[in-house]
Amino acid sequence: MKEVNMVSQRHQQDYRLQELGDFLRTRRARLTPEEVGLPRGGRRKTPGLRRAEVAQLVGVSVDWYTWLEQERPITPSTQVVERLCQALRLDANERSHLFLLALQQSPPVLSPEPEIVSPALQRFLDQFGTRPAFVSGRCWDILAWNDAGCAVFGDYRRMSTRERNTLWRLFTDPASRNFIVDWEDDARQILAQFRSSSGRHPGDTQVTELIHDLMLHSPEFRAWWPDHEVRSGQEGRKTLNHPQVGYLVFERLTFQVFDTPDLKVTVYTPLEEADTPRKVEQLLEQWYLRVGQGPHPPQAVHHLPQTQLSGQDTVGWWLAACGKRVERAWVANSEIMISYANWCEAHGYEPKKAKGVSQSLATHGLEIGVNKRVVDEHRRRKMARGVRGLVIL
Known part of the structure; x- marks a missing residue:
């Protein structure tokens, strides 16, 4: 043998x-x-x-x-x-x-690339309906989500990048200790999984900063991190005690995105226990009513930014609320910036600078920098830059 x-x-x-x-x-x-x-x-x-x-x-x-x-x-x-x-x-x-x-080994990890969720992956999340689903990155920041995710776990759109971090919210938000049943067991498991995944990025500044801040702000993290516990996978039951509907029982499954292995998709499937499916539907209906247009998914919410970067995609939300895609249409950059700035001011967001707006528009599939001859307020014809395929409502 x-x-x-x-x-x-x-x-x-x-x-x-x-x-x-x-x-x-x-x-x-x-x-x-x-x-x-x-x-x-x-x-x-x-x-x-x-x-x-x-x-x-x-x-x-x-x-x-x-x-x-x-x-x-x-x-x-x-x-x-x-x-x-x-x-x-x-x-x-x-x-x-x-x-x-x-x-016979994988190569060393190079400098991390920007974490971008493709439109196809966002559409994949949206198809889960009443199953909360989201995408997280190498630091365990929530980068993209579906409506059910907001209805059950909170409005990710309104959170800062740090607030959307799974580890930060778990260890520093007092509400998580009541929200998650068996909080200590769950926190230890997630910490061991984070320890395992962070080993793929030694020296990563974002990971290092997150660990440093958690050591300062969480006694439990400070006590458990030196144990060097490691664990792979995030599969199994998850029980929550939601402040609005009480107990919810899910089956949690996490898998990697093949083309971008630093991205992970997590899906929560409601189990029949504790009447979870009906309660999730109730939370989702309440979510749609809160964000605005009746009991059915409003267009501006159901099609949240299809490409999420690490940070709030205010351009995507503005597009959903104020823009309409029309083939061969054209709108000047100045009109875009005025409309976008006004929308941000009305909703309490800090607007991006012109370069950031252009980059975000490009990630949403719009053609940037098209020159077109227009007539100004003095009836003079001039060349102006703009965006093709977009109309401002």
Whole structure:
């Protein structure tokens, strides 16, 4: 049996080295010397870079790199693999694949990218109806949600970024201790899950700041964090004691977004216990009445900003309330900024600057910076910048 296992391991090793060699050859073949800043040189028999050119870019000998492509059992360092990624212009998926082939491990985490929830993912949340659902990021900030999430857990639209942080709200909001049944057990579980996920981002400034602030503000966090408890997954029952309807029992399921693994989707499915489905429907009806237009989802609420950044998407809310998408329509930047500023003032929000508004409009699928000849108040024709596909109501 031991000999069979050894043979199997050798076969796996041979297959991995073959895949590594093939992968390096195909990535090398798709690049030209000009693309990597090298002179083209004389006539070439094969397309792409030569082995000697890749070795020069990486800073290793030609023989060593040749052995790597020839499936020799050599183990490069993390630094060399990182330089190979840069030399061969690999994207994030290719980089991960190369690290797995060369070192049988995932690559080190690079500087975190902006956490953006795609319109498709927001539509996915909206389809859950009476099941509260939301998306959280690497710091466990709630980045996007559906109406049922607001109805059960509170109006995320009105919260600051820190208030929407799961850990911060759990450990510093006194109301959470009454809201969550078995608060200590739940808090310890979530803390262990956060400890596990934060290990993927050592040195991340946002994670470090959150931990520091929690150590200052929560005696429980300060006492439990040094225990180094780790746990994966957020699946199981969740019992809440809602101030309006009493006990609610859910089945909680969390899963990662494949294309953006730092994003997690959490869905709460109401169980029949404690008459939970009916109570959630009641909370949702009350939510729609509070936000404005009868017992059915109002257009401006049901289609909350489809792209949520870490921060309040006031542009998305303004679009839902004051804008209408019309094909080939055009509206000037000045009219947009006046309408947006007036809406923010009326609703108590701090308006974004012009650059932030433009970026938010782009994330909502609107075409920015279109020039059009218009007539000003003095009947003079001039070129003005604006947004295509939008009408201000």
